[in-house]
Amino acid sequence: MFTGIKVGVFVDAENIRFNGGYQLRYDVLRRFAARDGGTLLRLNTYLAFDQERAKSDSEYAKKSFSYQQMVRDFGWKVIVKPVKRYTDEDGNVTTKANADLDLAVDAMMLAENLDQVLLVSGDGDFLQLVSALQKRGCRVELLAFRNVSKELQRQVDAFYRGYLIPDLLPFSYEPRNDWGTAGSCVRGICTKWFPDKGYGFIRFIRQVSPNLWVTDPREPDSPYESVFCHANELADGVTPDLLMSRDTVLEFYLRQSEQEDSMVASNVRLVES
Numbered sequence: 001m002f003t004g005i006k007v008g009v010f011v012d013a014e015n016i017r018f019n020g021g022y023q024l025r026y027d028v029l030r031r032f033a034a035r036d037g038g039t040l041l042r043l044n045t046y047l048a049f050d051q052e053r054a055k056s057d058s059e060y061a062k063k064s065f066s067y068q069q070m071v072r073d074f075g076w077k078v079i080v081k082p083v084k085r086y087t088d089e090d091g092n093v094t095t096k097a098n099a100d101l102d103l104a105v106d107a108m109m110l111a112e113n114l115d116q117v118l119l120v121s122g123d124g125d126f127l128q129l130v131s132a133l134q135k136r137g138c139r140v141e142l143l144a145f146r147n148v149s150k151e152l153q154r155q156v157d158a159f160y161r162g163y164l165i166p167d168l169l170p171f172s173y174e175p176r177n178d179w180g181t182a183g184s185c186v187r188g189i190c191t192k193w194f195p196d197k198g199y200g201f202i203r204f205i206r207q208v209s210p211n212l213w214v215t216d217p218r219e220p221d222s223p224y225e226s227v228f229c230h231a232n233e234l235a236d237g238v239t240p241d242l243l244m245s246r247d248t249v250l251e252f253y254l255r256q257s258e259q260e261d262s263m264v265a266s267n268v269r270l271v272e273s
Helices: 013-018 026-033 051-056 058-073 100-113 124-135 150-155
Strands: 006-012 039-049 077-082 084-087 093-096 116-120 139-144 158-161 185-194 199-205 224-230 249-256 263-272
Touching: 006 013, 006 026, 006 100, 013 039, 026 039, 026 116, 039 058, 039 100, 051 058, 058 077, 077 100, 100 116, 100 124, 116 124, 124 139, 124 150, 139 150
Parallel strands: 006 039, 006 116, 039 077, 116 139, 139 158, 224 263
Antiparallel strands: 084 093, 185 199, 185 249, 199 224, 249 263
């Protein structure tokens, strides 16, 4: 017997790969989708595969098959989309592996069996799909990294920027990173900045929980934490204007402050704005 909400996850893998989500961890994504205790009825990801290249590049073929199997091992249904080549009138060759139609059809066919859909893509072409799913009674959440359609963000019931989800996107230079602890690297957004005083506060998700809507770190059931940041810790290019925009994603280290019960941000760098 199924318990809790019934969830379906649909990943537009090529869109994500080219828009900041390269090396996305499917095991973490699965846990994120089930954070409310829901039952994951469908986990679909649409991966591109260049059959022509695979014929002449055995290393590419080997890595592709290995990656597909790794994703399957995490319990995902992998839908392989062959790469197609198009030649224009000038002889220029472009490649494309569009999964939009397959993803949309699959999501609509399953909609009556789902309470919630997590769409992992920033493609504005899914705007009508989101609206149709909502009209059929589904709550639709969106997760993406960069180049995310503003219209799509406004249409969905909740939008999560993938950079901010703990461990969803690994740090290549911190392979053993223990997100949220002193000395670890995390990503967050600036919630307050005082240009005249030269300091502010950066908020990050300490841990994934059903209460991601409780954004005030002062609330006891909030999964967020706010840390102090001094202007001296800002990298070149991190300006007050950027800090005061909620679209700006920052990457920084957590350092224990002189007050033992709190941490501060250090080496603050710009990820996305």
